Amino acid sequence: MTSRLQTVLAIVNTAAIAGVGLTLAGHQRASDEALEELRTQVHRASASTDANLADRRVAAEAAMRLWAANAARPSTAPHARTGSPEAAPSGEAAAAEDSGGDVPPPPPIRPPPASFEQSRTRVFNAFAAEPVDGDWSARASKTLDDAFRSHLPGTSRVKSLECRATLCRVELVHRAQADHGTFLMNGLRTWPGSVFIANEAQEGNDYVVTLLASKEGTNPPL
Incomplete structure (x- = not known):
């Protein structure tokens, strides 16, 4: 060569x-x-x-x-690292980041509803603490008395009736429990407010019912 x-x-x-x-x-x-x-x-x-x-x-x-x-052949030179990878956030951290870090507060705990005995005590105490509104109490007493006269059975009677500022306390005496049911269906339709049946009790031969009627636009503190 x-x-x-x-x-x-x-x-x-x-x-x-x-x-x-x-x-x-x-x-x-x-x-x-x-x-x-x-x-x-x-x-x-x-x-x-x-x-x-x-x-x-x-x-x-x-x-x-x-x-x-x-x-x-592919180059074996190492690639330049633009930044070291960070550890992936945990589930709780990721959830906090997604929500902006604001964790909503838990809903408030609601108290259990009052029992019938508790409601009855509250209403009786409210009636006892009320002052007498002479103008409203007179009108309310007349409205209830008219309803009793028109719808109470002949064997039933009004034992007591008292109205104050927003509440009226009434005791009715019936010969039988069925008489009270009939009266409730018809006798209190003319009353504009709500009615709370506070107590029903058999006393000898009498069936005694205690109710509280509230002023229109108000409710008994149950």
Whole structure:
């Protein structure tokens, strides 16, 4: 092999090694320039009229294959890290971030409803604490008395009737419990307010009912 061919092959091999090094370094632009230079050198070697032309071509093609094989390999250089990953937040922390960190307060605990005995005590105490409104109490007493006279059974009677500021306390005496039911269906339709049946009790032969009637627009403190 002539010295000129050796020189050409040395140039070709040098260019191929340079192309491989540039590719591994990730410099695409430099690799393209090296490839172009390699092609130029191969073209020059192929165009030479010296002896052993076939040998020069084989050597040039081998160098090209070597360069191409290395260029196709993925770069093993580590990628630059833009930032270290942070640990994923826990479930509670993630929920707090999603809600803006504001945790809604628990709903208020509602007290249990009052028993019938508690309601009855409240109404009786409210009636006892009320002052007397002479104007309203007189009108309320008359309205209730008219209703009793019109609808109470003949065997029933009014034991007591007292009106104050917003409440009237009434005791009715019936011969039987059924008489009281009939009266409630018809006798208090003319009363504009609410009625609270506070007590029903059998006292000997009498069935005594205690009720409290409230002023229109008000309710007994149950």
